[in-house]
Amino acid sequence: MTSLTRTRSRIDWSGIAFAIVLTLLIVGPLVVVATWAFTEVWRYPNIIPQKFGFRFWGQTLGRPDVWNALMLSLKLSTVVTLLSALICLPAAYAFARMKFPGRDILFFSFLAGHAFPKFGLLVAIAAIFLQLNLIGTFWGVVLIQLVGTLMFMIWIPVAAFQAVDRRMEEAARDVGASPLRVFWSITLPQAGPTIFAAVLLSFVGTFYETEGAWLIGAPGIRTMPVLMISYINNQMVIQYGAVLSVLLWVPSFIALMFARRVIGGGAFARGFGG
Amino acid sequence: MSVLQISEVTKTFSGGTHAVNSFSLDVADGELVCLLGPSGSGKSTLLRMVGGFEQPTSGRITIDGEDVTHLPPERRPTGMVFQSHALWTHMNVFKNLAFGLKLRRMPASEIREKVEAVLELVGLAGYGDRMTTQLSGGQQQRVALARSLVLEPKILLLDEPFASLDQHLRERLREEVRDIQQRLGITTLFVTHGQDEALSMADRIVVMANGKTEQIGRPDVVYRDPKTPFVAGFIGTMNLVEGEVSNGQFTRSGFAFPLPIADGPATLAIRPESLDLTASDASKAKVHRVTDYGSHGLVDLDLADGTRLKSMVAHPDLFQAGQGVDPKPRAVAAYRNNQQIFRS
Ligand SMILES: Nc1ncnc2c1ncn2[C@@H]1O[C@H](COP(=O)(O)OP(=O)(O)OP(=O)(O)O)[C@@H](O)[C@H]1O
Ligand SMILES: [Mg+2]
Numbered sequence: 011m012t013s014l015t016r017t018r019s020r021i022d023w024s025g026i027a028f029a030i031v032l033t034l035l036i037v038g039p040l041v042v043v044a045t046w047a048f049t050e051v052w053r054y055p056n057i058i059p060q061k062f063g064f065r066f067w068g069q070t071l072g073r074p075d076v077w078n079a080l081m082l083s084l085k086l087s088t089v090v091t092l093l094s095a096l097i098c099l100p101a102a103y104a105f106a107r108m109k110f111p112g113r114d115i116l117f118f119s120f121l122a123g124h125a126f127p128k129f130g131l132l133v134a135i136a137a138i139f140l141q142l143n144l145i146g147t148f149w150g151v152v153l154i155q156l157v158g159t160l161m162f163m164i165w166i167p168v169a170a171f172q173a174v175d176r177r178m179e180e181a182a183r184d185v186g187a188s189p190l191r192v193f194w195s196i197t198l199p200q201a202g203p204t205i206f207a208a209v210l211l212s213f214v215g216t217f218y219e220t221e222g223a224w225l226i227g228a229p230g231i232r233t234m235p236v237l238m239i240s241y242i243n244n245q246m247v248i249q250y251g252a253v254l255s256v257l258l259w260v261p262s263f264i265a266l267m268f269a270r271r272v273i274g275g276g277a278f279a280r281g282f283g284g
Numbered sequence: 285m286s287v288l289q290i291s292e293v294t295k296t297f298s299g300g301t302h303a304v305n306s307f308s309l310d311v312a313d314g315e316l317v318c319l320l321g322p323s324g325s326g327k328s329t330l331l332r333m334v335g336g337f338e339q340p341t342s343g344r345i346t347i348d349g350e351d352v353t354h355l356p357p358e359r360r361p362t363g364m365v366f367q368s369h370a371l372w373t374h375m376n377v378f379k380n381l382a383f384g385l386k387l388r389r390m391p392a393s394e395i396r397e398k399v400e401a402v403l404e405l406v407g408l409a410g411y412g413d414r415m416t417t418q419l420s421g422g423q424q425q426r427v428a429l430a431r432s433l434v435l436e437p438k439i440l441l442l443d444e445p446f447a448s449l450d451q452h453l454r455e456r457l458r459e460e461v462r463d464i465q466q467r468l469g470i471t472t473l474f475v476t477h478g479q480d481e482a483l484s485m486a487d488r489i490v491v492m493a494n495g496k497t498e499q500i501g502r503p504d505v506v507y508r509d510p511k512t513p514f515v516a517g518f519i520g521t522m523n524l525v526e527g528e529v530s531n532g533q534f535t536r537s538g539f540a541f542p543l544p545i546a547d548g549p550a551t552l553a554i555r556p557e558s559l560d561l562t563a564s565d566a567s568k569a570k571v572h573r574v575t576d577y578g579s580h581g582l583v584d585l586d587l588a589d590g591t592r593l594k595s596m597v598a599h600p601d602l603f604q605a606g607q608g609v610d611p612k613p614r615a616v617a618a619y620r621n622n623q624q625i626f627r628s
Contacts, residue, residue: 177370180337181428183357184364185384185435195383199374 046252066249075237076254083234086148086223087216087261090155094212097156098163099205103193105164106171117168129221136225146230154222159212166211170204171197207269214265218258234258286348286361286438286471287313288334293343295329295495303329305495306343311439314469316462318482321492322518327475330492331441334473335364347438363432364441367448369424371416377403377427378412384435402434405464422453429461433468440465440472446481454478458485479519483507491515509627513619516553523554523593534618537589538568539611543618545626551619556582558615559595566608569593576600585609 045059046052047066052059070076104110105117135154136145144150174197182192198205220235227233232240238254288311295304304326311317319327332338334345336357345353352360371380381399390398403409406426416424425445432440442461446454462485465472476482482489483503491498491506491514498518499511510516517524527536529550534543541552561583572584572592581600585593593611597603618626 175368175370177366177368178372180357181364181366181370181431182372182383183337184335184362185431186358186387187383188358191387196372200372202374 043252043255046248047256066253070250070253079232079234079237083217086151087213090152090216091209091213094156094159094163095209099167102164102167103171106168132222132225139226145226148231151223151227151231154226155216155219158219158222159216162208162212166208167205170201174200210265210269214262217261288439288471289346291344293340295333296341302495309490311471314471315487316465316472316474316485318486318489319475319492320479320482320489325492326495327492328443331443331475335362335441336360361438362441363435363437365428365432365445367444369428371424371427373416377414377416380427381431381434398434402430406430421449422457440470442474444475511624512622513551521556525552537587539587541613553617554613556594556596558613560612560614561595561597561609564608564610568610571603571605571607571609573605574600574603
């Protein structure tokens with residue numbers, strides 16, 4: 011009894027310590043970046059900036075290349091996510107529910123692409139794209155980013171479809187629904203929250219994807235993250251990078267807010283629990 | 285109005301399991317037939333073939349003379365209630381019940397009327413707006429029943445609908461289902477492995493083992509006159525004693541009973557309520573334990589070789605453990621080669 015309480019309280023303390031460290035690690039850099047974005051003058055050795063202001067916001071947002079990049083990134087993410095859903099969701103359903111020869115090998119190959127260093131794969135693909143004249147084009151980037159979403163958009167929905175109770179689907183057939191209707195009215199809504207999470211992940215993931223966008227897109231296609239990297243590389247003004255990265259948080263926040271509205275916290279957890 | 289005919293139906297699964305083996309059954313209009321059998325005897329498989337969820341390997345299933353053997357579930361006039369209730373958790377009760385009616389393109393006002401009527405029927409009036417997850421187990425099972433009933437199926441199929449409920453609730457729902465079934469006069473096939481359920485509800489019961497029929501008949505007849513040792517052992521409590529018959533006398537270790545059949549091995553079946561006990565020396569049998577149930581008592585006794593028998597007695601206080609008794613059957617049945625060869 012005593013030893014039990016003692017171990018429990020010790021676990022609690024380490025848990026709290028862990029949470030604090032984690033918070034510092036995650037929130038700390040965010041706070042620093044956010045502070046930089048609103049700083050006009052901040053000289054060593056002061057702990058807080060001498061002058062706050064929106065000067066760099068004005069300068070950054072005043073640049074047409076920033077707006078172009080933002081619009082391009084949103085367009086890219088939307089197109090890639092839609093295409094990915096169109097291709098992956100039916101495939102995921104097939105993997106989850108149908109038996110066909112080569113099913114396991116095919117499923118494995120979808121996931122295997124992500125087990126190897128990505129950059130090598132990208133370079134190989136870039137070589138092929140060069141031949142096809144896809145380098146530096148919108149659709150070239152769409153293609154490369156599509157490959158990047160496959161894992162989320164197959165793996166998670168497969169788990170979601172497999173978790174749907176077969177008896178529920180049979181009950182729907184029993185009251186007169188065709189297989190298509192069962193999919194639409196029962197299977198999809200049941201798997202919905204989890205699938206929505208996958209779609210969200212692939213949207214946000216595509217928005218932030220840098221390697222592929224840079225390798226295939228340069229120089230004609232410049233997405234937000236690519237633009238930010240070039241700012242950081244070419245200019246010594248920290249605030250440009252900071253403003254852009256705060257701007258880049260916007261889609262994450264929107265996505266998270268959507269997630270909270272559409273699916274309750276419980277449903278989210280349940281979806282991943284299978 | 286609706287008659288179900290199952291003729292020579294066999295189901296062999298891809299692994300080679302003969303789940304159902306040349307099974308035949310006619311269910312009359314308005315009749316409630318219980319399929320009863322141990323786990324794995326093929327009850328669910330048979331029911332699922334009637335519902336259209338499994339295809340028979342061979343055989344024919346007709347409803348009102350129409351061959352439905354190869355129709356998909358959505359085109360059969362059957363309604364199934366699953367053990368796990370299988371309610372759609374993303375819809376409320378009303379939508380669960382209305383779904384099938386909507387598929388039939390019924391006008392909204394009529395749907396509302398029908399749903400309300402059927403909710404009333406299963407004792408859940410006013411529950412339409414509840415989510416199914418906010419209902420108790422018994423209420424969920426009632427909604428599942430209502431979901432089938434609202435479509436007025438010709439054949440109602442129930443696969444152990446109450447198995448997950450507690451004893452008390454099970455008994456109550458059983459009576460309610462029986463009531464509703466008789467009021468609507470709906471032809472019903474009911475799977476259970478609770479024999480009390482089968483005995484109390486069914487017009488007829490089918491005892492199944494290994495995908496085959498062991499016996500079909502009225503519950504009281506099956507109880508009183510089991511045709512095979514399997515049925516004898518499966519329905520109710522039964523003493524099954526293996527022994528030898530010679531010169532018209534059945535014997536097993538000091539226990540003897542006159543049996544006018546040919547010499548050879550035989551199995552004697554005696555109900556506890558048909559086994560009388562009289563006090564005697566301990567040469568024939570000894571009392572092992574006495575249980576007093578208030579209204580009656582149950583005496584466990586051991587024959588000289590340890591064979592355990594049960595006897596139901598009116599006055600358990602007359603017996604105590606270790607005492608010698610003489611067991612005297614009042615009525616028996618005898619089996620040889622899986623067949624009944626004698627009954628008294
Ligand atoms: N889809 C399937 N594939 C292979 N074998 C199956 C399948 N479904 C059932 N079986 C087998 O068929 C036999 C009969 O199963 P069934 O479910 O009909 O039994 P049951 O009488 O309903 O048992 P219980 O009382 O446990 O529900 C079992 O041996 C089972 O393992
Ligand atoms: Mg079963």
